[in-house]
Amino acid sequence: MSQVIFFIAAIGVISGAVGVVMLRNPFYAVLALVAHLLSLAVLFLLLRAEFVAAIQVVIYAGAVMVLYVFVVAYVGDQTQPLGERIGAPGAVGSRLRLGGLLLAGALVVELLIALLGTGLQAIDGKGAGYTPGPQAFGTPAYIGKLLLTRFLLAFEVASFLLLIAAVGGVVLARRRHGLDEQEEEDLLVPMDLLRPGSAGTMAEGVGRR
Amino acid sequence: MTAAAPLAIVGYYEPWWIQIIKAIVIFAVGLQLVPVVLIAERKLLGRFQGRYGPNRVGPYGALQPLADILKLLTKEQFRPTTSVGFLFALAPTISILTAVAAFAIIPFGDTQDIFGTKVGLYGLDVSIGPLYLFAFGAVAFYGIMLGGWSSGSKYSFLGAMRGAAQLISYEVSQGLALVGVIFTAQTLSLTGIVTAQKGMWYFIPQFFGFLVFLVAGFAETNRAPFDLTEADAELVGGYNTEFGGGRFASYYFAEYLNVLVVSGIVTTVFLGGWLLPFGIHPPGWVDPIVVLLKMSLITFLFIWVRATLPRLRYDQLMSFGWKVLLPLATLNTLVTAIVVVATH
Structure with missing residues (x-):
């Protein structure tokens, strides 16, 4: 099965x-x-x-x-x-092809080192034994215990990295705004004239006014 | 027994024939509950709006959903010329499969002795509990997304896009709302969470978690007031605009089954599952009835809210999800963690 x-x-x-x-x-x-x-x-x-x-x-x-x-x-x-740019004749296409070949070659070498180093020995092994239970291998309890004891430092460093990446994403997104304030104002004013006084605006919804 | 149940970690293994019977029973029960919810919703909506609701087919209109289903299933299968064939057929199937699979983890009762074998009254009791639910919720997204995209229609596409943004926004709050319960119960297994509620049902100590989970549940099942994926006033029918006949019925079935799944999870996690208050211990066969009664309470709430609240504007939906629900869920998790650590 x-x-x-x-x-x-x-x-x-x-x-x-x-x-x-x-x-x-x-x-x-x-x-x-x-x-x-x-x-x-x-x-x-x-x-x-x-x-x-x-x-x-x-x-x-x-x-x-x-x-x-x-x-x-x-x-x-x-x-x-997607293939059009890579297949295109000329300088860009051939450079992309060359770069792709180089990267693929590097990956093959790396995989071969990994396989010949340790992967081949593991094929004949039986792997870790398994006993069912609430604390067994692979359960959330087991992984949680490992993360908070043996791999605590790596776990915390990884979470900090993710946090920095998230904050960085927000900072970069804020720097690039679409319309400048005056242009946006001009676009929105006619919409305000058309709407009935009791209705809300989209600008209000996104916290502009 | 090596490969039979890689998901189950309960202290015993059920024989294979019990597992097959359970799979059939769960599918049958889910299939039977949906028409009941359908007729209940239409009757109740009628009453909420001061009219009778369906009352022509059968006694009190009770056979209306059967008539609807027969009508939908006997219709011709068609698709728009702009649609993408195999995805158009695949999308409703994904929706229905994930809904039924999610239904399998709702525990309807404690383990019982049936014919001398111990049988748990649930599809499976996984060690990852709620994560199983969220995994199938994540796949269910593709049902809506692919349905909208493959229709080749602007309205469907907009509905699917709204669905994508809405589902990933509210899934976070929904998950965080359950973390408080998991901290308190110290287990991920849903039956374990129920038995941990012997003293007090979790909707009292975890009231904010309960609220956040329920509101996020409305959004996850695309029900009013968060039904922007199908917003019929703006998008014709949203992601299922181009679907008709059996495929439309699949989407419809999946939506109502998802309502039942959320009701079941709320019942299990916050309302004490099959437990009764004041230390009443009925015999085992009462357990499923208790669970079903509690589930119907939550389902009634779903219908009530649909009849009461108007639909949100799209930007309101997003800012509510990220600026209100998510901070509330995070705060709930934080406070619960501090309390649990302090009292242990």
Whole structure:
């Protein structure tokens, strides 16, 4: 049973990953990434890491990919496939191709080092033993205990990094505003004249006045 | 028994045939509850608005939902020429699957002895509890999003986009509202949370968590006053504008099942699940009835709110979610954490 599920999920993972790279329409590429992440969650479940599986779905498929889908559905146009710039002749296209090849080569070397170093030895192993229970491996209680004892420093540093990134995002977004105040005022005044006195304004809603 | 139940961590393993029976029973119960909620909503909305509501089909109009379902299922399947075929068919399926899957974790009672085997009156009792719910909630988003996008219509697309922004905004508050309960109960398992409420139901010590969860629940299920994804006055029908027949019925079914799921989770987490107040211990077969009664109370609240409150403006919805609900939920979590640490 677990073998069958493993192979179904593995096919999903690999075809999803291939789809992200191969599909020309950005919207389908994002959907392929979603399928990849969901299949990965199934693999985590098979490894008894139910907490990681749930977080994988909630954070990646739920939050991160929602933003991707949001942006691509708004901005991405079906009539302009992604491949055009890379396939284009001339200086830009060939440089992009060269850069892509270099990065892919670096990734292959890195993966080979990792595989030959430790990955091959792990294939013959049986993995950690499993006993069901509230404190078992992979449960939230077990992970929480590890995060607050053994990996406390790494956990805190990572959360600070995320906090800094979030604050940085807000600061950068504030610096770039669309219309300047006067221009915005001119746009809004005619709208105010047209509206009945009892109705609210959009500007009011976003806290402008 | 290695691969049969990777999700379950309860102290025992149920035999495989019990798990199959439970899956069928849960699906059947969910399927039967939806028409009941449908007719209850239409009758109650009628009463709230000073009219009778449906009263032609069957006694007191009780067979109206069956007539509606039959009508929808026998309709021709069609789709707009601008739509994307397989996504258009897939999207309602995702919605309905995730709704039914989320329904599986609602505990309807303690473990009972049935034919000499111990059976828990729930689909599964996962060690990750509410996270399971949020995981399926995250996937359910794609049902709405893909439905709106693949229709190839502007109104559907706008509805889907609103749905996307609304769901990720309110999911955060909803999750944070439950953290206080988890701190107090010291477990993520939903049956564990129910048994931890033996002394006092959590809606008293966790009143703000209860309020925030309920309000965010209205938004997550796209119900009034947060039904901006389908806002019929502005967007025709929102993400399901182009859907008809069985596919529309799937969306409709999923929406009402989601209402039931939120009612069930509120019942379990804040209203003591199958427990009765004043230390009354009825026999085991009463448990599901207690849970269903409490669920119908919350569902009634959903209908009541729909009949009472007008729809929010979109910017009000966003600022309410981020500026009121989220700080309130965070504060609730913080205060609960301090109290729990101080009293332990």
